[in-house]
Amino acid sequence: MSDDFDVIVIGGGPVGENAAARTAAGGLRTALVEAERVGGECSYWACMPSKALLRPGHALAAARRVPGVPVGARLDPVEVLKRRNSFTSDWDDAGQVEWAEGAGLTVVRGRGRLVGERRVDVDGRVLTATKAVVVCTGSVPRIPSLPGLADVAYWTSREATSAQEVPESLVVLGGGVVGVEMAQAWARLGSDVTLVVSGERPLPKFEAFAGDLVAEGLREDGVRIVTGAKAVAVSGSDGGVALRLSDGSEVRGAHLLIATGRQPATTDLGVERFGFTAGEALDVDDTGRVSGVDWLYAAGDVTGRALLTHQGKYAARAVGTAIVTDAVDPEPWTAPVATADHTAVPQVVFTDPEVASVGWSEAQAREAGLEIRVVDLDIAVAGSSLHADGYRGKARMIVDERKRTLVGVTFAGPDVAELIHAATIAIVGEVTVDRLWHAVPAYPTISEVWLRLLEAYGL
Numbered sequence: 445m446s447d448d449f450d451v452i453v454i455g456g457g458p459v460g461e462n463a464a465a466r467t468a469a470g471g472l473r474t475a476l477v478e479a480e481r482v483g484g485e486c487s488y489w490a491c492m493p494s495k496a497l498l499r500p501g502h503a504l505a506a507a508r509r510v511p512g513v514p515v516g517a518r519l520d521p522v523e524v525l526k527r528r529n530s531f532t533s534d535w536d537d538a539g540q541v542e543w544a545e546g547a548g549l550t551v552v553r554g555r556g557r558l559v560g561e562r563r564v565d566v567d568g569r570v571l572t573a574t575k576a577v578v579v580c581t582g583s584v585p586r587i588p589s590l591p592g593l594a595d596v597a598y599w600t601s602r603e604a605t606s607a608q609e610v611p612e613s614l615v616v617l618g619g620g621v622v623g624v625e626m627a628q629a630w631a632r633l634g635s636d637v638t639l640v641v642s643g644e645r646p647l648p649k650f651e652a653f654a655g656d657l658v659a660e661g662l663r664e665d666g667v668r669i670v671t672g673a674k675a676v677a678v679s680g681s682d683g684g685v686a687l688r689l690s691d692g693s694e695v696r697g698a699h700l701l702i703a704t705g706r707q708p709a710t711t712d713l714g715v716e717r718f719g720f721t722a723g724e725a726l727d728v729d730d731t732g733r734v735s736g737v738d739w740l741y742a743a744g745d746v747t748g749r750a751l752l753t754h755q756g757k758y759a760a761r762a763v764g765t766a767i768v769t770d771a772v773d774p775e776p777w778t779a780p781v782a783t784a785d786h787t788a789v790p791q792v793v794f795t796d797p798e799v800a801s802v803g804w805s806e807a808q809a810r811e812a813g814l815e816i817r818v819v820d821l822d823i824a825v826a827g828s829s830l831h832a833d834g835y836r837g838k839a840r841m842i843v844d845e846r847k848r849t850l851v852g853v854t855f856a857g858p859d860v861a862e863l864i865h866a867a868t869i870a871i872v873g874e875v876t877v878d879r880l881w882h883a884v885p886a887y888p889t890i891s892e893v894w895l896r897l898l899e900a901y902g903l
């Protein structure tokens with residue numbers, strides 16, 4: 445096999461796969477270098493298995509909210525874990541390799557390292573690229589330096605998404621997205637879960653009402669939430685783990701999940717020779733070109749821009765197009781440019797209730813100095829009351845008063861995920877509220893909340 449390619453992509457997660465598929469489709473000889481499994485974190489230890497663990501609990505809860513639907517008392521963990529395993533293809537990447545080869549990629553197994561201009565060492569074999577190298581190595585868990593942590597067997601998101609048994613009890617440190625999703629998934633499967641968060645509520649990066657509603661949902665599932673807590677030490681305890689907090693109290697569990705964020709996977713990658721620091725993000729422009737190195741590109745978690753599969757894949761499509769078309773300073777909102785990263789990143793937290801947001805939070809919009817108007821509403825329309833008895837949800841719409849366009853939308857409530865794409869379209873398309881008025885939501889759907897938001901705005 446030749447070691448010469450036009451493009452070498454390091455990292456075969458969802459982002460690397462997309463960048464490579466684009467360049468191959470553009471007629472460029474493309475190598476995809478992967479150290480573990482083609483498909484990356486998302487397919488085997490993140491998006492897919494976590495959502496597969498959550499979905500059965502949501503289905504059961506949804507059925508319980510509609511009288512007349514016969515439902516069992518609890519989930520069947522054996523069947524839930526079996527279905528989760530099928531979503532990860534039992535951690536076998538043969539299907540993804542087959543897809544990659546079908547897309548015209550050369551899959552090279554091994555750990556890639558930049559060893560010179562357009563040169564990548566893969567476990568001793570040096571590949572060269574005529575055009576570009578694209579770094580899509582993703583991210584790894586950020587582990588806090590807690591005394592005692594190195595001496596216990598703790599979980600990261602990998603163990604939390606791939607465990608083959610329901611833990612009797614679980615302490616989750618960190619109330620971000622991984623923390624709340626995994627706390628609920630395992631609580632609904634029968635584990636006794638304690639969630640330790642450093643602030644007033646979980647999900648601090650979202651609007652406060654969203655974190656509050658999710659906290660309510662978790663508590664209803666039996667999750668104990670310890671707020672305002674600073675972990676100071678960890679120790680082994682009765683075959684499990686004890687987490688000591690700054691107020692002197694202790695929380696214990698059979699397992700401890702560290703869910704305190706992620707950091708770019710740039711260690712042992714050779715980035716230092718191009719002026720970057722191992723462990724830090726690769727700084728890129730909107731076409732994905734790495735600052736100061738004209739043949740080096742990056743996309744996805746490794747850039748630290750938006751740690752989300754869909755947004756990383758969007759950046760990958762931009763990178764692939766930029767390489768194929770030799771784009772130089774392309775205009776914003778054209779195919780080789782990931783312009784939406786700045787204003788319209790959608791995210792769904794797949795708890796029950798769900799949180800779905802896009803664009804800026806109120807705090808971010810104010811910090812950016814925008815003249816805004818915030819419209820808050822309970823989600824209480826015919827569609828929501830038919831959807832579930834006792835439906836509880838909230839919506840926030842943030843309007844840029846100068847342009848009369850939306851800059852941020854958040855929904856929190858059962859099954860709001862599918863509402864968010866309409867908001868993404870409105871923000872990306874810079875649709876004015878006056879024009880949005882003519883986008884009539886079907887009756888009786890939960891989307892009618894859009895009409896109520898516009899009425900509350902004054903239309």
Ligand SMILES: Cc1cc2nc3c(=O)[nH]c(=O)nc-3n(C[C@H](O)[C@H](O)[C@H](O)COP(=O)(O)OP(=O)(O)OC[C@H]3O[C@@H](n4cnc5c(N)ncnc54)[C@H](O)[C@@H]3O)c2cc1C
Binds near residue numbers: 480484555743
């Ligand atoms: C528990 C959890 C749940 C999540 N759920 C969601 C969700 O529902 N929706 C969502 O949008 N996002 C979710 N995310 C985030 C999502 O997983 C990431 O944003 C996404 O995986 C990033 O894709 P990537 O290709 O950049 O990186 P990764 O998926 O991390 O893939 C990087 C790949 O590069 C390989 N690699 C690394 N270094 C090298 C090297 N030197 N040589 C060769 N190969 C290398 C790795 O082995 C890996 O396969 C979740 C994250 C976690 C932790």
Ligand SMILES: NC(=O)c1ccc[n+]([C@@H]2O[C@H](COP(=O)([O-])OP(=O)(O)OC[C@H]3O[C@@H](n4cnc5c(N)ncnc54)[C@H](O)[C@@H]3O)[C@@H](O)[C@H]2O)c1
Binds near residue numbers: 618
């Ligand atoms: N549904 C989804 O889209 C989804 C699901 C899971 C993860 N993700 C992505 O993966 C990334 C990583 O998720 P995450 O939850 O690990 O990170 P995160 O940054 O979302 O949350 C980490 C949380 O841990 C807290 N924290 C940090 N250090 C702490 C400490 N020492 N003690 C207590 N708390 C501490 C932080 O304040 C923060 O709230 C996120 O950016 C997220 O977008 C997405």
